[in-house]
Amino acid sequence: MDNLKDKVAVITGGNSGIGYATAKQLKEQGATVIITGRRKEAIEKAAQELGVTAITADQSSVADIENLVSKVKADFGTVDILFINAGIAGLGTIDQATEEQFDSIMNVNFRGAYFTLSRFIPVLKDGASVVFLSSNTASMPGPGSSVYSASKTALNSVMKSAALELAPRKIRVNSVSPGPTETEVMKKVGLDEATVNGIMDMVVEKVPLKQMGKSEDVAKMVSYLSSETAKFITGADFIMDGGMVLS
Secondary structure (H helix, E strand, O other): OOOOOOOEEEEEOOOOHHHHHHHHHHHHOOOEEEEEEOOHHHHHHHHHHHOOEEEEOOOOOHHHHHHHHHHHHHHHOOEEEEEEOOOOOOOOOHHHOOHHHHHHHHHHHHHHHHHHHHHHHHHEEEEEEEEEEOOHHHOOOOOOOHHHHHHHHHHHHHHHHHHHHHHHHOOEEEEEEEOOEEOOHHHHOOOOHHHHHHHHHHHHHOOOOOOOEEHHHHHHHHHHHOOHHHOOOOOOEEEEOOOHHHO
């Protein structure tokens, strides 16, 4: 399939998980894909595996974002698809919160995502698609997730404002909000397979569909929202959590 042929796509945080799966999906659909990440070795390894372009950039740094935009403009001209995916998680109750943890999460998930969109607007092609990676926690916050949930709720608010501001240029802005999704995150923090499986079993019990989401599912939604098929969709948040938000 090549329904994104000749489209230029930028994906932040593209070296693993949902970002990696989306880069693969968009490449298979015919797009020219650029992935970013703050770890040079990891992003270049992923780009080599995928057959896409890598640009090292830290989403928490506005200077890095501006350098990224300049390089993309110089090398590719305009952008058709912008998937603002990079994000970090963190748990902790409000009484335990530290400035460092608050700033770390907000600087990537909200401030960084905000300025990624802001700085890319001049190089977005009329009719482009922007997708934010949000989270179902924006709709159903729980104990210990106040900062992370707030960062995603704020992101969804910006998404709606941006959809209105960019509508005159036919640029569509949406968000995708996954629930529990199978990625390599838990293995990366050093948990053994039995522990990971135990955590997954507990999570699955809370999902009405009794299964975890997959990165590829989210990638397909981003691909759909980036295609002509979704040309009348903007300002919408797509929750993909197996029904968790209903309970």
